[in-house]
Amino acid sequence: MAVPDRRPPGVAHLRPGENMPAHPAHRRAVTALTLATTAMLILTGCIGPTDPDHDTQVALEHIHGLAENPGTGGLLIASHGGIYQLDALTRDAELTGPIAGNDFDAMGFTAAGGALYASGHPGKNSPGHFGSGNLGLIRSDDGGDTWQNVSLAGEADFHDLTVSPRDPNRIYVNNFGIVHRSDDGGHSWNNGAGIDAWDILVDPADPDVIYATTSTGLHISRDGGRTFTLEPEAPRMVLIAAFSDGRLVGAGTDGQLVYQAPSGNWASGSELGTGLQALTTTKADGVIVAEDRGIRLFTSPDSPGQVLFRPDPHL
Template sequence: MSPFTRASRTPRSARRRRLAAAAATAAALGLTVSACSGTDDDRASSAGSPSGVTVSHIHGVGLDPSDQRLYVATHEGIYTPDAEGRPTPVGDHRDDFMGFTVAGARTFLASGHPAAGGDGPGNKGLIRSTDAGRTWEQLSLAGQSDFHALEQAHGRIYGYDSTNGRLRTSRDGVAWKDGAALQAHDIAVSPRDPDVVLATTPGGVVRSADGGTTFGRAAEPVMAYLSWPVADALHALDVTGGLHLSTDGGSTWKKRGTVPGGAPQALTAVSADHVLAATQTGVHESEDGGATFTKRLDVESGGGH
């Protein structure tokens, strides 16, 4: 599936219009369109394998800074790999975790939708875990927003609200400031300047110099995911899984390698050389800037967002 076509739970007529627009975008990119959120039957099937560890539709990856453990946000809950790289579920929640970021030691921020038969509204708004994903608390925007991208930096939370098609920011996760309206897939915040925000769009990467209030024109190449761990190392995955590096904040790019496994699903760069990337076959790790990769977690189903 095209990385620009993740669907949230909206009324059918609105979803038809969004999928029609997404189909046009994906056709231009030569990609296939399908919806992520799926039906309740899809969810029950994907979560009901005898082993209980089927993983598909990866939406986010991150390392807990307290112990360097890998956590993976998926269509059917949060997982961490065992010693053999097999996915082990974390906690009892099998919700569809969309936007996901590690905000600190054992502290995660996320968004998404409840599992089949789960309580609550279709959109979770912003939720937080302070025990590495085992339990979650509601912070804000329940029923109103589905964040498909989340970042925490400079004492702020930055989120792309796919339900409303808007960049939003918050200092406490409760009160939000609306930014620009745009069709985005992923975002990244400058480690040096809290007002510099980048977003991936169907036309290329766009840049804001005012904290997301406005964005400039899209600049090619088209990227799917961004991660900006240090000022002179902005990483990006293109729509085919190519890993690129920019040392000048996105003005120029150099391809560093290709992540195994086909279409990309998530990206987190821990440092200038340490990168975690999810594709259709699993989560892959590079500690040499993309020259080589080691698989950290297997994916049984190769579905996209």
């Protein structure tokens, strides 16, 4: 989720027609998103204060991704300073983290097939194999306790990635306006279309179908990211996710949740706050968003949102 040519120093930028380099095997820069301005991104680097409470406050000001934790029924929160977790989807949930003390800048964070995927930058307490600079693609098979380098360590910093639940070997990344596809779990990459996407999502049932939200509307690729076409019936969205049956839901640029009804028609739901940063769905087809009011759970797209957690501002 990044705008071409607005990258911080050291971030790899692959030009159209230039293949993403393969690398031996060894899901949002910081995203601060406002619906009023249709989601311009603010990219910052990592910082590392010494006070643990201060670290947590700073980390959770910038949330890159959310995912329901299948092991605990809680929530994984990928932040500027590691992955935190709520132990339940309730207002009295306990926050812990960062997991394993790993305070890396967890960009592009996503969960699929029982694994976690991310990119970003190492933190001061990250394991040595993270190296320095850009993380490339990393993967965890134990809930974030440990991570493995998959590819492009030191070369690429993916702000947005999506992994097919149907075929976890199929991974898409949005790298500064170019969608790249991997067919082997992220070890090698193919160039796709150039599209100035805010968010990307692979269809839960079809690895060849990928959705991209843009300033002009929702675009759909049905050929593995090679080409995209505008879907004229869909509302404009900033972020996008899918329910368990494949219906889409997103954060509309008009400040509301928008979603596909069972009929397939689009509808508007509950009002959202500003400062939207991340969105995900739950197994029960709830919607969770991170925004200026905190991390909020909507048990349905039309229900009032309840605050699960509100980070304290750091001083």
